[in-house]
Amino acid sequence: MSETWTEVGYAADVPMLEGRSVAFDGGRIAIFRLRDGWAAIDHSCPHADGPLADGIVADSCVTCPLHGHRYDLRTGLRQGDEGSVRTYEVRERDGMLELRVPVAVAG
Amino acid sequence: MLFDALAEPASRPRVLVVGGGIAGQAVCEQLGDGAQITLACAEPHLPYDRVNIGRLLTGEELPALQLRPADWYEDHGVEVLLDTRIAALDLDAGTAATAAGATLVYDRVVLCTGSDALVPPIPGIDAAGVHVFRGPEDCAAIVAATSSSRRAVVIGGGLLGLEAAHALATLGVPVSVVHLMDRLMERQLDGPAAALLAPAMADLGVEVLLEHATDTVLRGADGEVTGLRFSSGVELACDLIVVAVGIRAQVGLARDSGLAVERGIVVDDRLVTSHERALAVGECAQHRGVVHGIVAPIHDQAAVAAQTVLGVDADYAGSIPSAKLKVMGVDLVTAGAAEGEHAVVVADAAAGTYRKLILSEGRVAGTVLLGDTRGAELLLDAVRVGAVAEDPLALLADASKATAAELPDGAQVCNCNGVCKGDIVSAIREQELGSTQEVVAVTRAGAGCGSCKPIVAELLAIERGGAAEEATYLCPCRKQTREQLAAIVRTEGLESVSELGAACGAGHDCGACKPGLSYLVSEICGNRHREERHARYINDRVHANIQNDGTFSVVPRIRGGVTSAAELRRIADVVDKYEIPMVKVTGGQRIDLLGIRKEQLPAVWEDLGMPSGHAYAKAVRTVKTCVGSQFCRFGLGDAIEVGVDLESEMEGLYTPHKVKAAVVGCPRNCAEAYVKDIGLVAVEGGWEIYVGGAAGATVRKGDLLATVQTAADAKRLALAFLQHYREQAEYLERTYTYLERVGLAAVQEAVLDEELQAELLERYRIAKSAADPDPWRERYAPVTPKQFSALDTEHDLVGPPTGVAR
Numbered sequence: 038m039s040e041t042w043t044e045v046g047y048a049a050d051v052p053m054l055e056g057r058s059v060a061f062d063g064g065r066i067a068i069f070r071l072r073d074g075w076a077a078i079d080h081s082c083p084h085a086d087g088p089l090a091d092g093i094v095a096d097s098c099v100t101c102p103l104h105g106h107r108y109d110l111r112t113g114l115r116q117g118d119e120g121s122v123r124t125y126e127v128r129e130r131d132g133m134l135e136l137r138v139p140v141a142v143a144g
Numbered sequence: 145m146l147f148d149a150l151a152e153p154a155s156r157p158r159v160l161v162v163g164g165g166i167a168g169q170a171v172c173e174q175l176g177d178g179a180q181i182t183l184a185c186a187e188p189h190l191p192y193d194r195v196n197i198g199r200l201l202t203g204e205e206l207p208a209l210q211l212r213p214a215d216w217y218e219d220h221g222v223e224v225l226l227d228t229r230i231a232a233l234d235l236d237a238g239t240a241a242t243a244a245g246a247t248l249v250y251d252r253v254v255l256c257t258g259s260d261a262l263v264p265p266i267p268g269i270d271a272a273g274v275h276v277f278r279g280p281e282d283c284a285a286i287v288a289a290t291s292s293s294r295r296a297v298v299i300g301g302g303l304l305g306l307e308a309a310h311a312l313a314t315l316g317v318p319v320s321v322v323h324l325m326d327r328l329m330e331r332q333l334d335g336p337a338a339a340l341l342a343p344a345m346a347d348l349g350v351e352v353l354l355e356h357a358t359d360t361v362l363r364g365a366d367g368e369v370t371g372l373r374f375s376s377g378v379e380l381a382c383d384l385i386v387v388a389v390g391i392r393a394q395v396g397l398a399r400d401s402g403l404a405v406e407r408g409i410v411v412d413d414r415l416v417t418s419h420e421r422a423l424a425v426g427e428c429a430q431h432r433g434v435v436h437g438i439v440a441p442i443h444d445q446a447a448v449a450a451q452t453v454l455g456v457d458a459d460y461a462g463s464i465p466s467a468k469l470k471v472m473g474v475d476l477v478t479a480g481a482a483e484g485e486h487a488v489v490v491a492d493a494a495a496g497t498y499r500k501l502i503l504s505e506g507r508v509a510g511t512v513l514l515g516d517t518r519g520a521e522l523l524l525d526a527v528r529v530g531a532v533a534e535d536p537l538a539l540l541a542d543a544s545k546a547t548a549a550e551l552p553d554g555a556q557v558c559n560c561n562g563v564c565k566g567d568i569v570s571a572i573r574e575q576e577l578g579s580t581q582e583v584v585a586v587t588r589a590g591a592g593c594g595s596c597k598p599i600v601a602e603l604l605a606i607e608r609g610g611a612a613e614e615a616t617y618l619c620p621c622r623k624q625t626r627e628q629l630a631a632i633v634r635t636e637g638l639e640s641v642s643e644l645g646a647a648c649g650a651g652h653d654c655g656a657c658k659p660g661l662s663y664l665v666s667e668i669c670g671n672r673h674r675e676e677r678h679a680r681y682i683n684d685r686v687h688a689n690i691q692n693d694g695t696f697s698v699v700p701r702i703r704g705g706v707t708s709a710a711e712l713r714r715i716a717d718v719v720d721k722y723e724i725p726m727v728k729v730t731g732g733q734r735i736d737l738l739g740i741r742k743e744q745l746p747a748v749w750e751d752l753g754m755p756s757g758h759a760y761a762k763a764v765r766t767v768k769t770c771v772g773s774q775f776c777r778f779g780l781g782d783a784i785e786v787g788v789d790l791e792s793e794m795e796g797l798y799t800p801h802k803v804k805a806a807v808v809g810c811p812r813n814c815a816e817a818y819v820k821d822i823g824l825v826a827v828e829g830g831w832e833i834y835v836g837g838a839a840g841a842t843v844r845k846g847d848l849l850a851t852v853q854t855a856a857d858a859k860r861l862a863l864a865f866l867q868h869y870r871e872q873a874e875y876l877e878r879t880y881t882y883l884e885r886v887g888l889a890a891v892q893e894a895v896l897d898e899e900l901q902a903e904l905l906e907r908y909r910i911a912k913s914a915a916d917p918d919p920w921r922e923r924y925a926p927v928t929p930k931q932f933s934a935l936d937t938e939h940d941l942v943g944p945p946t947g948v949a950r
Contacts, residue, residue, distance in 0.1 A: 046935035052928045054678035055685075059935035068935065084215055088694045090934070091682040095655030102682045102690055104215075107654060116654075119177075120219055134935075 042128070042135040049132065056090035056099065061136050066125055068134060069094055069110055076110035077127035077136055083120055156180055159453055160240055160248055162230050162397070163256035164191045167426025167442045169211045170562070171254050172222050174450030182223045182248060184230055184240075187279065190214060195439045198470060200283035201311035211561075233401040235419045252421055252453050255398055255409060259391035259427040259437065264299075268361030273369035274385045277308045289384045290315045296384040297321075297372060299358055301328040303438075303467055305388035306345060310471045312386070313349035320351040320380065322358060322372065324389075332467050332478040336491065337498045337512045344474045344496060344515070353380075361385065391437050393428045408435040413459040415449040425449045432462055440466050443562030464528050468559065477520040480510030480527040488536045499544070501536045508533050519543025521565075521599065525555035548602040557603075558589035558596045568600060572607045580604055618660050618875055621653035626664065626874055633668050641665055641679040651679070659684070660875035663762070663798055667870055670907065671797075671914035677928050686932060687919040688745055689760035691738065696745060698737045699759035700752050701795065704769040704787035704807075705733025705815075711754060718751045732766035732804065733815075734759070743933050746923035747940035755918040758795065762876070764803045764866070767791035768816065772809025772826065779809035781826025786855045787815075790824070793859065794866060796915045800873040800882075803866065818845050821869075821879040822862050827851070831858035835865050835891070836883035844880050847888045850896060860905065864895045867908040 045059045045068070056069040058080040065080035067090035078099070080090050087103030098116060100107045107116040113124040126137045157179050161168045164185025172181055185191065192209040200206065217224045229243040233253060240248040261276035263269060275286050290296070290312065298309040301323030312319040321328075327338030328345070342352045357375040364370040371381040393408035404410040404418035408430030415423045415431070425445045427437055436442070441463030451458035466479035484502040491498045497515035501508060501523070508526040522543045526533070529552075533539045551557070553566030571577060571587045580601045584590040590597040618626045629650060638644050641661045645651045651658045658679040665673045677685050688696035702711070715735055719727050725739035734757055740748055749756075759765060767790050770776065772783030787807035794805065806817040807824040817823030819839035823846050825832040830853045837846030849865060852858050868891060873882040883891060894900050923942045926932065932939035 047929075050929040050935055052678065055928065057930055057935040065934075084218070085692065086694070088682075088690075091685075091690065091694075093655045093658055093681065094678060095658070096652045098654060100655055103692065103694075105656075118219055 040137070040140070042130075042137045044130075044133050045136050046134050047132060048129045048134050051134070054094045056092065056094060058088065058090040059134075059136075061125070062138055066136060067099070068127055068136070069099060071110065072096065075127040075129060075134070077125040078108060078110060078113050079122040081122075082106055082108075083122060089122070157251040157453060158182075158249065160184065160230075160250035160253045161256060162240075162253060163258055163394075163426075163428075164189070164224070164226075165194055165256060165258045165426065166191065166211070166439060167256035167258060167428075167446060168254075170443055170446035171256060171425055171449055172220075174446045175453060176450075177221070178450070178454045180221070182225065182250070183217070184225045184228045184242070184248070186227070186229045188227045189280065190217070190224065190226070192280070194279075196470065197277070197280070197283060198307040198311050200280055201287055201308070202314050206280050230397060233397065233422070235401055235403075235421045238421060252423065254449055254453070255417070255422060255424040255428055256426050257394040257397060257424075257428045259393050261387065262390040262392045263387055264358075264389055266358055266361055268363050268369075269387070271361050271363045271369040271385075272367050273383055274361060274387060277304060277386050277388045286312075286384070286386060287315070290317050293317045293384040295319075295382040296386065297380060297382040298386045298388055299372075300388035300390070301325070301352065301354070302331065302388065302390065303329060303469060305386075306350070307470055308386050308388050309345070309350045310348055312384075317384070318351075319349070320353055320382075321345070322353050322356045322374075322380075324355070324357055326355050328352065328354070329467075329469075329478075332465075332482055333512060333514075334482045334500065336489070337476075337482070337500065337514045340491075340493070340496055340498050340514055341474065341476065345471075348471070348473055391427060393430070393435050395428060398422075398424065398428070406430055413448075413461065414452040415445055415460055416452060423449045423452060431460060434462065436463065436465065438465060438467055440464075440556070440559055440562070466524055466527070466559070475513070475515055475517045477513045477517045477524070478511065479524045480508075482510055482512055484509055488540065490537070490540055499540055501533070501540050503533060503536055506532055506534070508536070508539070516544065519546045521548075521551050521555045521557060522546045525552050528556075529554070547606075548599050549606050557599050558587075561588045563587050563589035565603065568603050569607060572604055577604070578608075618664065619650035619657040621657075622649050624648060624650055626660075629661070629664055630668060633665055638665065639669055639672075640674040641676050657875075659762075663800065663875055666798060667911070670910040671912075675927075677931075683760035685928070686742055686745060687756055687760060687922065688740070688742075693739075695739050695741055697759070698740055698745065698748055698752075699730065699734050699757040700754035701757040701791075702734045702754075702766075703791040703795075704767055704784055706769070706784060706788060707735075714752055714754070718748055721751065722748055724748075730759075732759075733768045734766055743937055743939045745932050745939070746926075746942045749920040749923050750942045756920040761798065762801050763796070763798050764791070764794040764805065766804065767794070768804075768806040768820070770808045770810075770812075770814040772807075776809055778812060779826070780828060781807075781809045781831060781855065783807045783809035783815070783824075783826065786824060786831075786859065790859050790862060793863060793912075794822075796917045797866075797870070797912060798915075799866070799870055800875050801878045803869075803879065805862070819843065820846065822846075822865060824855075824858050824862065829853065831855060833858055833861045833865070836880045836888075838878065838880045842878075842880060847883060849888075849892060860901075861895060863908055864901045864904045865891065867904040867911075868894050870911075871904075871907075 051057045051070045053070050056067045058065045058067050066077050067080040069076045082101040084106050087101040091102045092099040098107050098109050113121045126139050128135050159179040159181050161171050161183045169191040191211045230240050231243045232241045261278040296312050296317045296319040298305045298321045301321050309319050309321045328341050358372050359375045360373040362371040371379050373379045395405045398409040399405045409424040409428050411424050411429045411431050417424050426442045444463050448458045448460040464480045469476035481502045486503040489500045500512040502510035507530040511523045551565045555565045557565050568587050568589050577583050583600050590600045617623050651661050659681050662679040682690050724737045728736045730736050767787045769783045769787030773779030803821045805822040806815040806820045808815045808817040809826045817825050819837040823834040832851050833849040834846030835849045838844045
């Protein structure tokens with residue numbers, strides 16, 4: 038299943054520099070529209086389950102709205118401390134957003 | 145089962161740390177990621193700073209002493225088992241049994257069981273009213289007893305006993321310290337220093353009785369303590385006794401596990417006990433015949449123990465004992481030997497100061513500094529390294545003039561957390577720290593008792609070339625201040641956060657400043673800016689306050705705290721319809737509905753039919769009122785009418801931080817106007833306007849801005865002040881810090897001057913006219929797609945507006 042792309046929603050529903058969450062692969066994923074493309078990570082902050090899709094987005098990171106933990110949207114690594122969230126592959130096709138689990142992670 | 149034997153390679157040993165004190169914590173910190181750590185704490189608390197336990201007697205709460213926040217353990221993968229006493233160890237098998245019957249598996253175990261209070265076998269010592277001074281529960285019992293105590297006695301004139309006695313005196317209980325020896329703190333002090341310390345303690349209200357051996361604790365009819373009898377036959381009446389004669393290493397578990405135990409658990413230079421699998425660190429360990437009862441050696445031992453566990457060769461060669469008396473008003477620092485064949489002393493009996501350096505074969509072997517501890521870190525380091533001192537008097541004199549710059553890198557600045565000068569300086573340089581607060585947060589120097597904070601600040605000032613601490617940056621990543629960014633917005637005529645970011649880079653790196661940039665742009669543009677929701681915090685995107693479980697709270701506008709039966713019925717109906725889990729009356733005379741899902745917000749607002757209370761925003765929150773002259777027999781002014789009007793005029797505008805206000809009908813101040821950001825108080829013949837008050841984490845009575853004759857004048861001044869604050873304050877700066885920063889006189893000059901006041905009010909009117917009076921109306925026309933839902937959900941639908949809400 039990791040090989041296949043799954044359609045999860047309309048690209049137009051995610052405003053510039055904001056995130057929206059969606060159910061995928063048994064959990065919830067936060068999808069972000071960045072100036073240079075899309076990014077997708079786990080929606081739940083590993084610290085205290087904060088909703089990362091509701092966080093403030095800068096060029097390449099998102100800040101959890103609950104306690105300010107910050108994650109790099111490309112690598113999933115927490116900045117300034119240890120810890121990470123999973124990242125996912127996301128693309129836009131004909132106005133739709135598609136997700137898949139990266140092969141390396143799924144392996 | 146905690147460990148899965150196959151889960152981790154052997155390169156990351158499974159380490160069980162027994163004991164959640166300073167030693168256990170230090171071992172965890174030193175092991176870092178090199179091991180899989182389980183920390184078993186017998187007490188129901190996370191590790192706390194027992195060295196500063198005396199602060200629990202004078203009003204501090206235990207969380208203030210906690211060494212690390214709960215998520216530190218989570219973040220560092222340390223499994224913490226609270227309330228878990230280890231009952232038995234099978235060292236050959238590498239297992240441990242908890243008192244509750246669970247089994248833990250480990251490769252190495254580090255015993256950090258610490259010590260118990262030593263209770264001398266005096267007849268009657270088990271009487272009610274006799275306490276030891278060791279844990280938070282002891283402190284709570286002592287504090288409870290002080291409320292009815294008329295006379296207290298502390299048995300033991302060492303470091304801990306003196307700190308306990310001082311705390312009791314501070315709480316207003318007459319207290320005597322009873323000490324067996326002929327001088328206080330005989331392990332750390334020589335005769336002359338101790339002779340100066342006793343009167344210094346007496347000045348603080350602590351009576352000192354030396355060479356008094358307690359023979360019997362006297363008990364009353366109900367078994368309660370009534371006094372002491374000394375070996376001389378003399379009696380001393382008291383109703384509270386604190387025993388602080390020393391500690392006894394906690395060695396029960398080690399002994400039962402077959403380890404070699406003398407006064408403590410015997411360890412070698414690697415901190416390994418008689419069984420290779422077990423190590424011991426801290427007050428429970430006996431190294432080269434010495435059991436340390438102070439904090440500094442713990443950090444040295446923990447470092448070596450961690451290296452041993454991680455397979456690195458390291459030797460612990462013992463520690464130089466050092467001590468610092470934490471009694472306000474008596475400065476005392478000692479290290480190493482207090483006496484020796486060669487010593488130099490500089491003393492001033494009249495001033496109560498005594499500075500001594502002890503030498504051994506030309507090297508510094510100890511120091512005693514009483515009443516004047518200048519240069520203590522330098523001298524402690526000299527003792528630690530055994531510095532050669534050809535002219536010891538000159539060394540003493542130089543130390544008293546030494547600045548932090550002259551400290552060697554290895555000198556320990558923070559004894560609570562074991563942080564050296566070199567650690568602090570390199571953190572400042574590498575992480576480009578700009579304020580003392582940052583340095584404390586990053587290095588943890590100064591996060592314990594705080595006594596070293598002045599040195600931390602001095603080191604920062606030196607690193608910054610004497611420059612004052614860093615300005616408050618609105619965008620810390622690009623080091624841009626509010627003034628600099630405001631200038632860019634004005635000169636380039638920018639109207640949005642994105643334009644500002646494109647012009648100077650602010651907001652691109654971490655994004656933390658985006659809400660501040662939003663405020664700045666909106667304020668300068670008089671709310672005629674281009675609103676960008678991505679630059680707003682989630683609360684300001686959905687106009688509700690996010691809670692710890694990701695749900696939201698809803699607080700409708702209830703101006704002046706005045707509501708009606710119809711509104712209350714609608715609120716009640718909404719609570720039933722949406723099964724809202726919590727309805728709470730707030731401190732601001734409003735009603736909070738908690739636990740609402742984002743998708744429910746539009747429909748909840750629609751059914752409430754009330755405007756937003758802005759409880760989620762940096763904005764004017766509420767104007768509390770008392771009933772004033774409408775009903776109160778003492779009322780001098782119509783607080784309700786003035787309060788409701790003022791709230792209408794102030795609501796809806798963003799401010800640098802939240803603004804709370806109140807109007808009261810007389811100086812009895814029933815709605816707490818004196819401690820609000822803006823408070824109006826009716827007095828005989830007019831109104832007083834108070835500004836910059838606070839009653840949160842900071843408590844501050846507001847400053848009297850002016851006294852005027854009419855309510856209209858009072859409201860006008862309140863609005864002018866609000867606008868001045870909106871224009872001049874840093875983002876997230878409350879009125880009280882802003883007022884202290886710019887000064888009341890400067891504010892009065894701007895707000896009371898007729899012309900300037902008119903300009904402030906005009907700018908306020910412009911901003912107010914463009915502000916959205918009720919963001920909850922976005923339920924009819926969301927400003928972004930899926931504003932109130934997720935990608936795969938929809939918000940509860942709301943029909944077209946039926947009319948203007950209220």
